[in-house]
Amino acid sequence: MKAFIFFSLFFAVAFVSVLFNGGVCLSQTPVEFKLASQYPVGAPMHELLSEWAKKINVESKGRITIRIFPSGTLLQPPDLYDGVVKGVADMSAGWRYRPEGYEVGILIPTIMQAPSVEIATRIYEELWNQFPEIRNEWKDVKPLWLTGSVSVNIFTRKEFKKLDDLKGMQIRAPERPGATVLKDLGISPVFMSTADFPVALEKGTIDGGYGAITVVTDFKLEKSIKSVLMHHFAFTTPNWLIMNLNSYNRLTPDLKKVIDDSCDWGRKKQVELWARENERVFTHLKESGVNLVYFSTAERERFYSTVRQTHRKLVSELDGKGYPGTKILQFIEEKTRLYSR
Template structure:
């Protein structure tokens, strides 16, 4: 069921704590004290537990303790996890319409606006909802514009990234190839060692990870203006588990999930800003591409838009309409103060 973006809370949900609450296992790949759990998932879980009167208990399995990052979505499908936080980037081709958000230079918006756009696309296009038919979607959200960072060599112009090994999972790989670099598929938890050992020369990563995953320790240069693509994420519940829950508990979970989408996106925006200030204070170099230089990067990658439309339309999917709506929503968001 598609969710509206805001809803009023219901009063009087809480009831006496039962002797045997239903435990739901929540798998994700971030560290246990990463803001996405501490400031996002945990408040959601607490609200659900309180409003259900303790009939639901949510247990977290962070840092890939239940399954690998790339397997989180399948864990929700199969029931290895009852709930999972999944990166769409780790399942290339599985969510073809959702991948519109990975198209380079598609817009310049916050994580909160990106999340709103993702949800509106999900609500508008049944074919996008079909991509998630194996699970119950609790909420969707995006990070802010994915950042580009390097260690040994600064990236000041298009020629600097060419021939580099660049971390770019899933759909991001096409952008890296178009820029003349070599993409390396790698999940976020593996990035620290990869940058430290020189397995990759640079990385496309959410900017907040510079601080939260301590990637500031293995990077020196951050190229601003080379991003403007967005990584979509999904928090999904196993369908069998969802269907087993009483209607009142389902309602509570849906209501709290609407709030969680907004909360997580806002936390991500704050994390991005904090991380940039943090690396600046550490003496890292922030490299701002000129408008002329950005145009060069844009020219190299823009053909990917046409290819994405052609590929999705060939599958019988409304790629052209989805791209058009995404661009419209991006422009609307960019106009807002």
């Protein structure tokens, strides 16, 4: 009996020793995560994600490796969110496009009137805390960070000086809320894929585009356009990095802490990056000879009056579905005025 107890204790001690000294402990087992990105190699956001991946690898002492799949190599941009939910990728970075399960969130970029990425991020974080309807649309993933990014602008192949000059133009729109605003402004929205858009613009199949202003430089569209409207009525928010819930939950507490502790760093770096990008793009467009259009005071008020009416129409549709659309819009307008002083 004593011998049995002795050997039992011996093997118990040996098992614990192995467990905590690198034998089978999950915290000592290296893991590799697949990160599907919306950004091509060389894009500033790709460089930031690469820097973050290296940071995670160092701080996990080599136990976490993050392999980045650039734009379209693992998941297409519209599939980035669902691909993480389904486990095709462990992480993804980009924007959400599809309205399924995202009826509130798909409207946020269109009604986000912030003048800068810093203010857009601040307002979105307050929206997140204030409205559970927004948080619930992200319940199937673990958001690592969500921030504002860049302004949404109208850019055209033709020169224009006033709102009436835009009427009848065929402008590419990436989603329905933005297309609704364009239509109410007298513009003809056209839906097409991101891949087809640069070719159509170059050939003159369409008259211009509406979207994140960095699209112009990402696809070198400055050679195909002559004018950009500097009065934006939308701000691409949120821009995110998310993680599959199972991929996160199977980590040991020490590795979860490595991921969690990096989020504030990533959020701050991303806000700084998009602030620089906004400034860089407009400077580049001006230097390239693209006309940066500013409406007169009266014309600007006419423009924004139409935009505000469309915003109210869009949020009333949300109200009808049981969401607090009007309250969200009022919250954004109030905070925009407060933080823009």
